[in-house]
């Protein structure tokens with residue numbers, strides 16, 4: 398009779414999206430697995446780089462600033478401006494049309510960049526006050542844009558490092574303000590509604606209560622936020638930062654929550670920096686659509702949803718199985734990832 402030498406892995410299902418993830422820790426022992434935890438960029442960055450488009454603004458003029466914080470021509474710390482190469486552009490009108498079986502519409506909207514003043518002010522190393530200022534700028538711009546024509550959903554993202562698709566090294570966030578509801582957001586909204594109908598409870602409330610009780614996947618907690626590695630983590634060290642109270646709208650948070658979110662981001666990104674040698678990562682904020690008209694989504698489903706931040710280190714690459722099935726193979730159990738991150742110290746800050 399055949400003897401199996403390897404223990405079985407696990408398939409884990411996300412209770413909201415119903416997506417499966419294959420936990421295959423044995424795969425991290427295969428010969429090419431040293432790609433995981435390979436140091437990427439641990440050399441300290443300079444405060445200013447002459448050839449950086451977001452440092453040398455005299456040589457690389459950007460679009461005019463739409464806001465600066467603090468609002469001072471000389472002493473600002475962060476500024477926001479339209480992307481020079483926008484994926485979405487503002488327009489006074491926009492058109493939708495059909496072509497045979499296909500549907501299309503103009504790419505109206507806004508594509509903004511939030512950049513720090515200095516090159517070495519990445520969140521993992523920056524002062525917490527600066528991160529809170531970044532969040533304040535993002536929320537101010539979010540509120541400015543949410544009533545504009547063609548803006549029905551706003552995606553806040555940050556790409557850090559080459560493997561995460563960052564073409565500019567200088568710390569920056571991007572805001573994509575778009576007319577359509579992304580399928581991933583629709584899936585989350587309808588998934589939480591489906592969960593509520595089935596269990597008569599809010600999915601994120603149940604998840605957070607369970608995680609706070611079990612503690613094994615918690616990375617960091619403060620009064621307002623809980624950071625944890627989700628049960629069905631799609632990539633090693635995936636971490637979510639979730640508000641402790643149910644709220645679908647990121648843009649509605651007040652100054653105290655902003656400070657607390659800044660602390661949670663600094664903790665998680667700092668621990669990733671120390672533990673995984675400054676890995677490339679993407680993070681994004683999932684919030685309910687800002688569409689007042691109900692054009693893209695019936696607002697009745699928002700009540701079950703809770704906004705949150707998802708941080709995905711880019712230390713593995715997708716191959717055919719992931720692309721063909723949408724089932725990611727994750728080689729690090731989220732419980733192990735969280736235990737590892739909890740132990741990490743924060744890097745020393747730049748002045």
Ligand SMILES: [Zn+2]
Nearest residue numbers: 449452516567
């Ligand atoms: Zn720079």
